[in-house]
Amino acid sequence: MDIRIDRESAVPIYLQISSAIRELILSGTLPEGFRLPPERRLAAALGVNRSTVLSAYHELKAGALVDAHVGRGTSVAPRPGAAARVGAVRPLPWRQFVRDGAMEMQDPLLRDLLALAERQDVTTFSVGLPAAELLPLDAVRAVVEELAGTVGPQMLLHSPTEGVTQFREALGELMTARGIQRSAAEVLVTSGSQQGLDLAARVFLSPGDAVVVEEPSFFGAIQVFRRAQARLLGVPADRDGMRTDVLEALLARQRPKLIYTLPTFQNPSGAVMSLERRHHLLELAYRFQVPVLEDDPYYDLRYEGEAVPPLAALDPHGYVIYLSSFSKVLFPGLRVGWLAGARPAVRQLALAKQAMDLHSSTAGQFLLDRLVRGDRWQKHLETVRSEYARRRDAMHTALAEEAPAGVSWTRPQGGFYFWCRFPDHVRQSQLLARAAQQRVSYLPGDACFPDEPPANHLRLNFTFPPPEEIRPGVARLMTALRASARKPDGDRRRGEATPPIV
Ligand SMILES: Cc1ncc(COP(=O)(O)O)c(C=O)c1O
Incomplete structure (x- = not known):
């Protein structure tokens, strides 16, 4: 298979591999039933990680271009036309039609957070919304x-x-x-x-x-x-x-x-x-x-x-x-x-x-x-400024009293957010799910960095949640934070599954 990888491209390598194979399948170069090379072999041939090839194969599978069976590997799926001839219309593989690079946009984390914000029983610190009641x-x-x-x-x-x-x-x-x-x-x-x-x-x-x-x-x-x-x-x-x-x-x-x-x-x-x-x-x-x-x-x-x-x-x-x-x-x-x-x-x-x-x-x-x-605008600004200042102070006090050692933040002079840093021994991967279990949501700092995030951060909004929920919400979040801390014998918990967020 002739697959060329452009390492300078903004398109991730796994998508470059999947689209090259897709071309070969759609042009008929790889016929129905053709067995794709095992992931490890293709990875070695292309000089990439096995997980990259695995992601490319997943992409092709999601597009219904290949079938994967345990023990038999991955092979080119029957053509849609073949199924149509025997009367069944196969579902349209929409992912194939989405232009290259667009799939990168999908961030399940943010989608999960929005779903969480819909729940009435959750204290929502994750969104950037004004107070509905104001x-x-x-x-x-x-x-x-x-x-x-x-x-x-x-x-x-x-x-x-x-x-x-x-x-x-x-x-x-x-x-x-x-x-x-x-x-x-x-x-x-x-x-x-x-x-x-x-x-x-x-x-x-x-x-x-x-x-x-x-x-x-x-x-x-x-x-x-x-x-x-x-x-x-x-x-x-x-x-x-x-x-x-x-x-x-x-x-x-x-x-x-x-x-x-x-x-x-x-x-x-x-x-x-x-x-x-x-x-x-x-x-x-x-x-x-x-x-x-x-x-x-x-x-x-x-x-x-x-x-x-x-x-x-x-x-x-x-x-x-x-x-x-x-x-x-x-x-x-x-x-x-x-x-x-x-x-x-x-x-x-x-x-x-x-x-x-x-x-x-x-x-x-x-x-x-x-x-x-005129007046309405100024009046409204005065109302929200004084109420948001109150909520900002409530969150600052709650953090000062509830946060364990090693958590730091800056009290903002305006806007919507506290930006908190927490210690490295807190397992970021666990925290969001534990917070959801505690019925509280926040925005993970990772989403705010263009490259590798430097340290553990989270963003807390103080304008949207009702003021009486701020203190207990922060307390529950800190409970989640403590529960996500790596134990001194951290290895014992290695492999523990991350609980689902929603
Ligand atoms: C810095 C910044 N820019 C843009 C937006 C988008 O806001 P809008 O609702 O006006 O599209 C937001 C909303 O969170 C924001 O914080």
């Missing part, structure tokens, strides 16, 4: 009534791809309050910031292009960049945000297409990039001519301390594409966010959006337009 439903009711009488059916029709004009103007004003000077014409309304990330990846990235991301970074962005088959260049971040000295050294060697950063109340670490580093980062972007994607959904959620201007407010040269969203302060379910930047960039992003979903929800934009203008 959403201003009365204001929504009043605004919908108002809109029905004034805007009428127009709020339920199509709207421009760039966004409803008056709403874009309101966003311009909202950004002015953050120090960002962008006119309505430089704004594109998006279906959440997540779409802004996806649009940026579609417009700017080709497979193999490099993107700078903080370590740790927002896992939703890491997924988007991976899906675009980009190379992720991690730059460590500390309490003052991205280490721009490391970025400088990196830019001297590499030419990334984008620098992705979350300077304010970073997800997951909660860090705020210092003003000095913000200036340094922009200086580097200008010197090396790299656009900056600034993700800023938490700007308004500061509970103490002085605001630091967004990068977009410090950038007179139009290098920054600014993303923000209403998902953290108001309604994640409306799926309304926005981006703003230099016109040529926004134009391309709008064209990509048009192909994707024509425009974001018209009704959602009219609704938010009314909500963000």
